[in-house]
Amino acid sequence: MIRFFLSRLLTFVPTFIGVTVISFAFIRVLPGDPIIVMAGERGMTQERYDALVKQYGFDQPMLAQFWDYLTGVLQGDLGQSFVTKRPVWDEFFALFPATLELSICAIIFAILIGLPAGVIAAVNRGKFFDRLLMSTALVGYSMPIFWWALLLIIVFSGNLGWTPVSGRIDLIYFFDSTTGFMLIDSLLSGQKGAFGSAVRHLILPTIVLGTIPLAVIARQTRSAMLEVLSEDYIRTARAKGLTPFRVNALHALRNALIPVVTVIGLSVGTLLAGAILTETIFSWPGIGKWMVDSIFRRDYPVVQGGLLLIAVMVMAVNLTVDLLYGLINPKIRSR
Amino acid sequence: MAETAAAPARPSALAEFWYYFRENRGAVIGLWFFAVFVFVAIFAPLIAPYDPTEQFRQSTLVPPAWEEGGSWAFPLGTDPLGRDMLSRLLNGARYSFFVGIVVVVVAASGGILMGLVAGFGPRWLDTIIMRFMDVILAFPSLLLALVLVAILGPSLTNAMIAIALVLQPHYVRLTRASVLSERTKDYVISARVAGARLPRLMFVTVLPNCLAPIIVQAALSFSTAILDAAALGFLGMGAQPPTPEWGTMLAEAREFILRAWWVVTFPGLAILVTVLAINLMGDGLRDALDPKLKRS
Numbered sequence: 001m002i003r004f005f006l007s008r009l010l011t012f013v014p015t016f017i018g019v020t021v022i023s024f025a026f027i028r029v030l031p032g033d034p035i036i037v038m039a040g041e042r043g044m045t046q047e048r049y050d051a052l053v054k055q056y057g058f059d060q061p062m063l064a065q066f067w068d069y070l071t072g073v074l075q076g077d078l079g080q081s082f083v084t085k086r087p088v089w090d091e092f093f094a095l096f097p098a099t100l101e102l103s104i105c106a107i108i109f110a111i112l113i114g115l116p117a118g119v120i121a122a123v124n125r126g127k128f129f130d131r132l133l134m135s136t137a138l139v140g141y142s143m144p145i146f147w148w149a150l151l152l153i154i155v156f157s158g159n160l161g162w163t164p165v166s167g168r169i170d171l172i173y174f175f176d177s178t179t180g181f182m183l184i185d186s187l188l189s190g191q192k193g194a195f196g197s198a199v200r201h202l203i204l205p206t207i208v209l210g211t212i213p214l215a216v217i218a219r220q221t222r223s224a225m226l227e228v229l230s231e232d233y234i235r236t237a238r239a240k241g242l243t244p245f246r247v248n249a250l251h252a253l254r255n256a257l258i259p260v261v262t263v264i265g266l267s268v269g270t271l272l273a274g275a276i277l278t279e280t281i282f283s284w285p286g287i288g289k290w291m292v293d294s295i296f297r298r299d300y301p302v303v304q305g306g307l308l309l310i311a312v313m314v315m316a317v318n319l320t321v322d323l324l325y326g327l328i329n330p331k332i333r334s335r
Numbered sequence: 336m337a338e339t340a341a342a343p344a345r346p347s348a349l350a351e352f353w354y355y356f357r358e359n360r361g362a363v364i365g366l367w368f369f370a371v372f373v374f375v376a377i378f379a380p381l382i383a384p385y386d387p388t389e390q391f392r393q394s395t396l397v398p399p400a401w402e403e404g405g406s407w408a409f410p411l412g413t414d415p416l417g418r419d420m421l422s423r424l425l426n427g428a429r430y431s432f433f434v435g436i437v438v439v440v441v442a443a444s445g446g447i448l449m450g451l452v453a454g455f456g457p458r459w460l461d462t463i464i465m466r467f468m469d470v471i472l473a474f475p476s477l478l479l480a481l482v483l484v485a486i487l488g489p490s491l492t493n494a495m496i497a498i499a500l501v502l503q504p505h506y507v508r509l510t511r512a513s514v515l516s517e518r519t520k521d522y523v524i525s526a527r528v529a530g531a532r533l534p535r536l537m538f539v540t541v542l543p544n545c546l547a548p549i550i551v552q553a554a555l556s557f558s559t560a561i562l563d564a565a566a567l568g569f570l571g572m573g574a575q576p577p578t579p580e581w582g583t584m585l586a587e588a589r590e591f592i593l594r595a596w597w598v599v600t601f602p603g604l605a606i607l608v609t610v611l612a613i614n615l616m617g618d619g620l621r622d623a624l625d626p627k628l629k630r631s
Contacts, residue, residue: 011469018467019474026482144610
């Protein structure tokens with residue numbers, strides 16, 4: 001068991017170094033001199049330019065620059081934003097709760113609908129419900145979510161006027177952020193209507209971001225359930241005279257859940273990619289929008305640091321899923 | 336040999352494939368839609384009523400023909416610059432088709448080659464290649480493509496390069512996994528004993544037997560490529576206006592969503608229908624090619 005954990009942890013190290021190399025390389029490969037970009041349209045004197053080149057260490061050999069970068073990263077120093085002059089690290093963690101809140105809501109939405117849909121489809125295999133649910137799931141899976149977002153805005157914000165189009169809360173509410181999660185902060189603030197406003201702002205982004213995970217979960221649940229339903233112990237449970245609900249929900253689903261949980265864990269990358277589009281459309285102040293804005297502003301340290309942090313986060317989640325899976329399923333461990 | 340010739344005619348591989356593929360009704364529908372899509376992509380300039388960039392300044396934002404104020408001169412209406420939506424959509428199919436083909440060919444050929452090298456090569460080379468693929472897979476694909484395009488400069492060509500690069504690791508992993516399971520089988524060993532050299536072993540003996548999962552992956556990445564290219568276009572990092580690429584069209588139409596539903600609805604619908612058709616086909620391909628799932 002310990003050997004399994006250690007070997008998995010060891011594969012993390014080269015991947016981490018590779019991810020650092022790639023995010024380091026980007027700033028050096030990008031066209032245009034970052035110093036000139038920083039100066040903006042005003043330009044700068046040669047002395048100032050030389051000073052900045054020295055300050056950022058661009059005059060050092062590449063390997064020395066990488067070493068500086070790597071040691072900086074390991075100490076939590078990802079550089080400063082060219083635009084705001086604030087440390088990348090601080091900016092990331094100021095915006096991260098917004099993305100986390102949205103992602104958690106999206107994955108809960110996906111599980112609440114996707115899991116029962118998959119079970120119902122599997123139990124009714126080949127019948128009308130199965131076909132209906134699985135066709136819908138395939139449509140969801142094929143959905144260009146940026147278009148889906150626009151459609152929902154047309155219907156629910158434009159025609160019905162139910163939901164706001166952008167942001168996390170109406171501007172009339174103002175309170176200090178204690179947790180960074182708008183749902184919790186608005187409750188803590190005690191202001192009337194603040195929580196409702198936060199919920200209304202969350203609904204459309206949640207649906208948009210949750211659509212593809214929902215489809216994936218529904219499809220995966222169905223196929224896992226089908227596999228389990230043909231097992232002997234299910235036949236035994238049926239023969240014992242248990243109600244169909246007990247058999248399906250308690251006996252079958254429990255074992256079908258293992259691959260489903262893996263899929264949910266591995267969908268973090270999908271969620272973050274989806275967050276880029278969702279946050280841009282709904283002006284959601286999270287890390288997805290932050291990355292897109294920084295790319296357009298050519299704010300290289302932010303792009304570099306954000307890329308690294310996101311990749312490390314995806315890797316950490318994947319590793320956790322891997323380790324948990326090994327914990328649940330001993331067969332994996334021995335490999 | 337006489338015995339094999341006398342045996343009852345075994346259905347050809349293609350006929351067998353078609354037999355299983357046909358059983359999946361969704362896949363056949365997907366195939367039909369895909370055929371229409373390919374036809375439109377090839378003959379768009381001949382079918383489209385107007386040039387996709389021609390601007391009719393007197394008729395901007397004309398609604399579709401069946402709506403009040405619409406006219407059959409512009410069956411699906413016009414966009415804010417007075418360009419015919421139908422002509423732009425038909426021409427947009429060309430870009431999506433092109434993106435899909437190029438991305439799949441580049442990603443698959445590169446990925447298969449690297450997968451073969453990883454599977455046949457020495458242990459250290461295998462480790463280097465696979466760790467490198469892990470690194471690429473650690474980044475959310477759209478984000479990596481976005482940053483790559485920002486480096487290379489926004490254009491459709493660069494978007495295709497970026498997407499191909501991001502999708503490549505899947506082919507490497509699939510190919511390597513199949514190679515590792517095939518490599519120790521008797522037919523490969525006998526080919527080796529008979530004196531086949533490494534390139535022959537790789538491409539002639541083993542590769543054809545690894546193709547099934549790769550073909551399924553190709554269908555899946557065709558649709559992913561179309562979706563990602565449209566997403567990049569939507570973010571302003573793919574095809575640039577006035578190219579009638581579907582994602583770019585959506586980006587241009589964004590500010591008009593509450594005034595003119597058709598400029599937003601149709602390009603997205605085109606993306607959805609195309610991607611859905613390809614995914615349906617992909618499901619059918621998987622069922623028909625995966626022997627484990629056959630008749631299950």
